[in-house]
Every structure is written in C-alpha cells, then in structure tokens.
Amino acid sequence: MRLSGFSGRCALVTGAAGGIGRETVRLLHEAGATVVATDTDAALAALPADIRTCAEIWLPCDLRDPAAIEAMLVAAETQAGPIALAAHTAGVLALGPLLEMTAEEWRRVMAINLDGSFHLLQALGRRLVVQPGAAFVVVSSNAAGIPRVDMGAYCASKAALTMLTRCLGLELARQGLRCNVIAPGSTLTPMQTEMWADDQGQARVIAGDVASFRTGIPLGKLATPADIAQAAVFLLSDQAGHITMADLYIDGGATLRG
Numbered sequence: 001m002r003l004s005g006f007s008g009r010c011a012l013v014t015g016a017a018g019g020i021g022r023e024t025v026r027l028l029h030e031a032g033a034t035v036v037a038t039d040t041d042a043a044l045a046a047l048p049a050d051i052r053t054c055a056e057i058w059l060p061c062d063l064r065d066p067a068a069i070e071a072m073l074v075a076a077e078t079q080a081g082p083i084a085l086a087a088h089t090a091g092v093l094a095l096g097p098l099l100e101m102t103a104e105e106w107r108r109v110m111a112i113n114l115d116g117s118f119h120l121l122q123a124l125g126r127r128l129v130v131q132p133g134a135a136f137v138v139v140s141s142n143a144a145g146i147p148r149v150d151m152g153a154y155c156a157s158k159a160a161l162t163m164l165t166r167c168l169g170l171e172l173a174r175q176g177l178r179c180n181v182i183a184p185g186s187t188l189t190p191m192q193t194e195m196w197a198d199d200q201g202q203a204r205v206i207a208g209d210v211a212s213f214r215t216g217i218p219l220g221k222l223a224t225p226a227d228i229a230q231a232a233v234f235l236l237s238d239q240a241g242h243i244t245m246a247d248l249y250i251d252g253g254a255t256l257r258g
Contacts, residue, residue: 005133005238007032010080012073013055014063014120015090017043019189020139022051023229024087029054031233033085036076056080063090063116069123077127085236086124086136088117091158093191098152106153113157114164121168121179128177135178135244137235138165139228142185142251149212158183162247169245178244180235185251187223219252 011028015021016037028035037055044060052058057079061072076083094101094109117138128134143151144158162181169179186192186205208216231250234240249255 001239003031003234003237003239005236005241006085008034009084010034010036010076010082011085011087011236012036012038012076012083012124013086014038014061014088015139016055016058017047017051018089018191019225020184020187020228020232021087021089023225024089024232025051026054027226027229027233028085028087028236031237034080036080036083038072038076039090063120064111066119066123069116069119073123073127082131083124083127084131084134086128087139087232087236088120088136089139089232090116091139091141093151094153095150097150101153109153109157113154114160117161118164121165125168125172125177125179129172129175132176133238133241134176135180135236135240137180137182137232138162139232140165140181140183140247142183142249142255144183145247145249145257146255148214166245166247173244178235178240180240180243180245181247182228182231182235183247183249183251184223184228185249185254186217187225187228189225192222215254215256217252217254221252223250223252 011033013025016025017039025035025037035055036057038059038061041060059072059075062068092112094105140162141158143155144162148155165179165181206217208214
C-alpha cells in the first residue's frame with residue numbers, strides 16, 4: 001500500500017536535524033510533500049548535505065521563544081504556502097535524581113519539551129484547523145507512561161506533552177484536525193547512545209535492568225529512526241484519516257502495553 005495525501009501539500013518538521021526528525025523529513029520528501037524543516041541554528045549547521053536536499057526550506061527556531069515560533073511559521077507560509085501537515089519531533093533529555101536536580105535544569109527540560117510544544121501546537125493548530133484534511137503528529141516517549149529512575153523531569157515533560165496533544169485533538173476533532181502521539185522506546189539516536197558508558201550499552205538496554213526497575217525489549221532490538229518516522233508519516237497520511245488522539249507505543253514491547 002502506498003501512502004497518499006502528501007503531494008502538493010506543505011509539511012513542517014521540527015527537530016529536523018535529529019535522528020527521527022531527519023528520517024521524517026526524508027520520508028515526507030519521498031512521499032511528495034513540500035517539506036519545511038526547522039531546528040536550532042547549531043543543529044542546522046551540522047546537517048549533512050544529503051539531508052539538506054530533502055527539504056525545500058530549512059528554518060532556524062528556538063522553541064523556548066513564542067515569538068520565534070510565530071516568526072518561523074510566518075516565514076514557512078510565505079515561502080512554501082499554507083501548512084497542512086506537521087511532525088513535532090523536537091525534545092531534550094535530562095538525567096539525574098529529582099532531589100538533586102537544579103531548578104535551572106528542570107526549567108530547561110520543561111521550556112522545550114512542554115512550554116515550547118504548547119506554543120508551537122497552539123500556533124500550528126490555529127493554522128491547520130482551516131486546512132481540509134490537516135493533521136499533526138507529536139513524538140513523545142514511552143517514558144510518558146512508565147516511571148524511570150533518574151529520568152523524572154523527562155518523564156514528567158513527556159507525560160504532560162502526551163496529554164496536551166490528546167486534549168488538543170479532542171478540542172479540534174469537530175473541525176476535522178487530527179492530532180496523534182507517537183511514544184518511542186529506546187531508539188538508535190544520539191539521545192540514546194550518549195547515555196551509554198561503553199560498547200555494551202545496547203546489549204544492556206535490550207536485556208533490561210532489574211536494579212533500575214527497567215524491563216528489557218521483548219523484540220530483542222532497539223528501534224531505528226526509520227521505525228519511528230514511518231509511523232509518523234502513516235499517521236499524517238490519508239490512510240490514517242479516521243485516527244485521532246491515538247497514543248501509539250513503538251518500543252518493541254518494552255513497556256508491556258499497547
């Protein structure tokens with residue numbers, strides 16, 4: 001089955017320089033969308049040439065700044081036309097016990113993962129709701145639904161992001177705007193590999209760790225960015241036209257839930 005609903009339509013991807021973001025940009029480009037990709041200045045500066053060619057427009061944006069979000073969206077519309085589809089993949093991780101976390105680090109995580117997402121989805125929703133067949137998908141995490149040792153800020157931000165997206169989906173369902181969530185588990189991206197102390201990191205994640213109350217991965221492998229991006233693109237397609245407010249776990253069974 002070939003997915004449809006992308007040709008001649010403008011699709012926005014945030015966090016586009018990251019592993020999942022890059023793959024989402026590539027797949028949307030191959031599906032025929034006009035892709036507007038955004039990330040921070042520093043992240044965009046390090047992009048490889050083969051990814052740059054997959055988006056018609058690359059725009060810097062600091063999601064912590066509502067004015068910057070609005071300016072980015074205006075620039076996107078001016079250069080590419082009305083946005084009809086969006087994949088929000090941007091996010092940051094913080095590690096450490098909650099009792100030792102500084103207020104500054106807590107605010108950094110919330111400012112990007114939650115506050116920035118609120119401002120982005122609010123500004124996007126006002127635009128997408130007038131576009132027939134519009135949809136957006138948000139990349140959250142399976143950590144939104146299960147406690148993790150030394151990941152409290154990240155878990156809290158993603159749990160709030162998941163419910164923010166689903167509530168917005170409920171509010172906008174009557175106008176036909178579909179809002180869905182993807183909850184990846186451990187995925188082969190820099191965010192994951194930077195947590196590994198040695199070359200056995202992947203094996204330990206797959207096996208699980210009883211001491212940190214973490215199950216392993218029943219499928220016996222980590223996700224690839226393509227595994228996550230393919231699900232995102234499906235949820236934006238015409239073939240997912242009756243799916244909204246979904247919270248799709250893509251973690252190889254790691255959280256033992258659907």
